[in-house]
Amino acid sequence: MRQRIMLDVRVPMRDGTLLSADVYLPPEGDQFPVLLTRTIYSKESYPETDGARPNGYVGWGERFMEDGYAVVIQDCRGRYDSDGVWEVYVQDEDGHDTVEWLIRQPWCDGNVGMFGISYLGFTQMHPAPLASEGLKAILPIAATPDGYDMFWQQGAFLMQQASHFLQIGRRTSHAQGMAMLAGLPGGTMGVGGGKAGDPPGDLSYLYERMPLYSAFDEYDDVTIWKELLDHQTYDAYWERRIVNGRYGTIEAPAYFLTGWWDCTVRHMFEAFENWTRDARPEARARTKIMCGPWTHTRIGVADWGQDVQFGPDAELDIFALHRHWYDQRLKGIATGVDEEAPLQLFVCGDNVWRGEYEWPLARTEYRDLFLHGQGSANTRHGDGSLGWEPPVGDQPPDTYVYDPSDPVPTMGGQVAYVDQSGPRDRSTVEERSDVLVYTGDLLPSDLECTGRVAAVLFAASSAPDTDFTATLVDVFPDGRAINVTEGIVRARCRESRQSPSLIEPGQVYEYRIDLWEVSWVFKAGHRIRVEVSSSNFPRFDRNTNLGGDIGREAGFRSARQTVYHDARYRSHLTLPVIPR
Numbered sequence: 149m150r151q152r153i154m155l156d157v158r159v160p161m162r163d164g165t166l167l168s169a170d171v172y173l174p175p176e177g178d179q180f181p182v183l184l185t186r187t188i189y190s191k192e193s194y195p196e197t198d199g200a201r202p203n204g205y206v207g208w209g210e211r212f213m214e215d216g217y218a219v220v221i222q223d224c225r226g227r228y229d230s231d232g233v234w235e236v237y238v239q240d241e242d243g244h245d246t247v248e249w250l251i252r253q254p255w256c257d258g259n260v261g262m263f264g265i266s267y268l269g270f271t272q273m274h275p276a277p278l279a280s281e282g283l284k285a286i287l288p289i290a291a292t293p294d295g296y297d298m299f300w301q302q303g304a305f306l307m308q309q310a311s312h313f314l315q316i317g318r319r320t321s322h323a324q325g326m327a328m329l330a331g332l333p334g335g336t337m338g339v340g341g342g343k344a345g346d347p348p349g350d351l352s353y354l355y356e357r358m359p360l361y362s363a364f365d366e367y368d369d370v371t372i373w374k375e376l377l378d379h380q381t382y383d384a385y386w387e388r389r390i391v392n393g394r395y396g397t398i399e400a401p402a403y404f405l406t407g408w409w410d411c412t413v414r415h416m417f418e419a420f421e422n423w424t425r426d427a428r429p430e431a432r433a434r435t436k437i438m439c440g441p442w443t444h445t446r447i448g449v450a451d452w453g454q455d456v457q458f459g460p461d462a463e464l465d466i467f468a469l470h471r472h473w474y475d476q477r478l479k480g481i482a483t484g485v486d487e488e489a490p491l492q493l494f495v496c497g498d499n500v501w502r503g504e505y506e507w508p509l510a511r512t513e514y515r516d517l518f519l520h521g522q523g524s525a526n527t528r529h530g531d532g533s534l535g536w537e538p539p540v541g542d543q544p545p546d547t548y549v550y551d552p553s554d555p556v557p558t559m560g561g562q563v564a565y566v567d568q569s570g571p572r573d574r575s576t577v578e579e580r581s582d583v584l585v586y587t588g589d590l591l592p593s594d595l596e597c598t599g600r601v602a603a604v605l606f607a608a609s610s611a612p613d614t615d616f617t618a619t620l621v622d623v624f625p626d627g628r629a630i631n632v633t634e635g636i637v638r639a640r641c642r643e644s645r646q647s648p649s650l651i652e653p654g655q656v657y658e659y660r661i662d663l664w665e666v667s668w669v670f671k672a673g674h675r676i677r678v679e680v681s682s683s684n685f686p687r688f689d690r691n692t693n694l695g696g697d698i699g700r701e702a703g704f705r706s707a708r709q710t711v712y713h714d715a716r717y718r719s720h721l722t723l724p725v726i727p728r
Contacts, residue, residue: 151175151213156229159222161245168229169222169246171255172209179257180218181478182250183209183470185264186243186271188316190228191221208263211467217474218255222246224271228320236313236372237295237389243275244283251282258282259478263470265289265447266412273402273419277394285434285477287470289405290444292415293422295389299376302662303638303645304615305689305698307355308564309411314364314373355686361699377699381646391419395426401434403473405466407442408496408633409571411564414664421507424490434477436485437507438492439667440464443569444562455560455573456630459499493598496571497622497669508599511727516720517676519586519713521546525680528578528629532586534676534721543714548582548681550614552690552704555683556583560631561619562664563687574621574629574679584680584711587623595670599724601633601663605680606717608657611707612650612695613640617684618661620721621677622670629677635663636688640695650695656712666724678721682709 152173158166170191174180185205192206209219225242226234250256260282262272269291276286292298299306357363361377364370379385402423406416420437427435441462446452448464475481489503517534519525523544525532532546560572578585603618619634637659640648651657670676683690692704713719 151210159246159249161225161232161242165225165230165232167222167225167231167242167246169220172206172213172219172221173255174213174216174218177216179255180216181259181261181474182218182220182256183212183474184220184222184246184250184260184262185268186222186224186239186246186262187264187268188224188227188234189267190320191223192228205264205268208467212263212470215471215475217478220246220250226319234319235388236375237270237274237298239271239274240278240388241275243271244278244280247275247280247282251280256282259284261474261478262286263289266291266444269412270295273391276400276402277391277397279397279399279428283400285401285403285474287403287405287473288416288419289466290407290410290412290416290447292412293391293419294415296382296386297415298412300380300645301688302636303380303641303648304636304691305360305377305380306411306564307360307686307689310373310376311354311364312564314367314370317369355689358704359700359702360689380698381648392422395422396428398423398427398431401427401431401436401477403435403469404437405447405469406437406439407444407447408439408494408666408668409441409443409560409562409569410447411444411562413439413562414662417507417665420491434486436488436490436492438464438469439665440494441496441571444564446570452570454570455628456571456624458494458496461499461501462494493667495596495598495667495669497594497596497671508724509726512599513725513727515723515725516718517588517678517723519678519680519711519719519721521586521713523547525584525586525711526581527583528575528585528587528677530585532584534586534588534678538718538720539714541715545710545712545714546584547708547710548584549706550582550682550691550693550709551706552683552692554582555685555690556580556617556681558684558687561634561684561687571630571632574619574631575627578629578679580681582681586678586680588676591670591672591674591676593672594728595676596668596726596728597632597670597723598667598726600665601724602722603635603661603663603678603680603720604722605659605661605719606656606712607659607719608654608710608712609639609651609693609707610653610709611639611693611705612653613638613691614651614693614707614709615639615682615688615691616659616661616709617679617681618663618721619679620663620666621679622668623675623677625673632668633663633666634684635661636684637661638691656717680711682707
């Protein structure tokens with residue numbers, strides 16, 4: 149469509165720094181509501197579309213202009229055409245100042261909303277507590293309000309998230325250089341190399357280097373990588389990078405959009421809970437969340453090559469959702485969005501959308517599913533089982549050896565930038581002797597789990613520090629073992645991420661593993677399964693089992709792990725069962 153364009157408009161921040169923005173106005177009219185996005189990936193990106201959505205935000209802008217919105221795309225501080233120095237996950241004042249500048253422009257009618265995926269969702273949430281009068285609503289997609297949790301999950305380091313920020317560089321994309329460093333063909337690294345949003349190349353060769361702190365040292369700028377490893381616990385570094393504790397001043401309602409296998413799904417639900425509990429009344433009342441069967445890079449896409457299909461209803465028109473939300477919030481058009489249930493959840497297995505009114509669901513029945521066995525639960529061919537009744541008397545524990553030089557490979561799950569993310573068949577992983585497998589009986593009827601899943605393990609290790617992982621699996625009648633959700637805990641962080649403490653080798657400890665949110669129906673004739681191990685690489689760094697400074701250990705050793713399930717140590721899974 150025809151449009152009026154103003155390129156490289158210099159927007160002043162409170163400290164005098166000038167940020168660059170491109171302004172796109174519809175061909176006719178004098179004043180418009182504005183949709184703003186603030187990006188670290190270049191405001192000029194306009195690659196081809198993938199059919200479901202444009203990967204470049206210029207393409208998004210063209211769609212929004214068709215609906216009568218002015219669109220502003222801004223490079224974040226220190227990125228591409230904007231001045232200043234970029235600091236990862238620090239965006240609040242700049243976002244607020246940009247909105248304040250917008251409502252003073254003659255072509256803005258005083259109403260501003262925001263849009264964008266991933267980091268661009270964070271740039272929407274972070275300024276919200278400053279409560280600009282012009283910011284009327286936001287729509288963050290696959291984002292987090294908490295920079296700390298993006299990189300440290302129950303003590304384990306999310307290497308792929310960290311290396312992603314290393315790849316995009318301090319000012320412009322370093323993706324091509326990363327591809328060359330990893331010995332990959334050019335153009336496979338996503339942002340700056342291929343289409344924006346594509347997963348990066350296989351960097352496992354670099355992740356395997358020891359010590360991890362210097363794994364990328366031959367690259368030209370590793371500041372971000374080392375900053376993140378230097379701040380393993382919540383400290384002053386992270387205080388500027390989270391929204392937590394500041395929800396009380398938020399006036400703009402949010403519509404959160406995420407997927408069950410999105411690497412930020414936990415963060416999105418926590419943001420929804422905090423927004424609807426602590427924000428100002430209007431924001432509390434109007435805030436919503438939608439969660440579908442998607443991954444971080446495939447929000448809204450029904451069929452993206454996963455090992456289980458969810459039907460055509462899994463497809464989402466993201467632009468229609470924006471119009472539905474912003475026509476109401478910015479134009480005052482009665483679209484019906486305010487009458488809809490605040491939670492729109494895709495129930496996997498039934499493959500239907502369902503509206504809900506609270507989170508967690510008030511009708512949830514939390515049920516414990518206990519680990520059983522006779523000491524040989526290794527592999528899916530072992531004797532590990534699951535039952536609703538707790539163990540009685542003695543049961544021999546299960547043991548395995550965790551060798552950091554041969555970690556359990558990442559296969560599916562809430563992975564940000566790997567083609568194998570999402571629901572995947574884990575049958576090959578379950579052939580490994582360092583994976584304990586506990587399988588329930590055939591289900592006589594459907595069992596719905598919607599809510600937060602957790603695992604409790606009673607375990608000992610021969611090492612002073614190690615990891616334990618848990619994966620919830622649906623075993624299909626044809627033998628596919630589809631992961632539903634997963635989690636990890638680092639032994640030193642079993643009690644607190646803020647005050648880590650090593651373990652005593654051979655001593656039994658209780659480990660609580662957060663497996664995040666799900667909405668999954670285990671169908672009649674299927675089986676519920678739990679896998680237990682000690683690695684998930686390269687999604688998470690490998691624990692060296694040495695108990696030293698994470699990232700600076702130059703070697704590693706194997707650890708003998710023992711998982712207990714008896715009358716005293718009742719290892720179990722807690723499922724959020726929804727009566728049907």
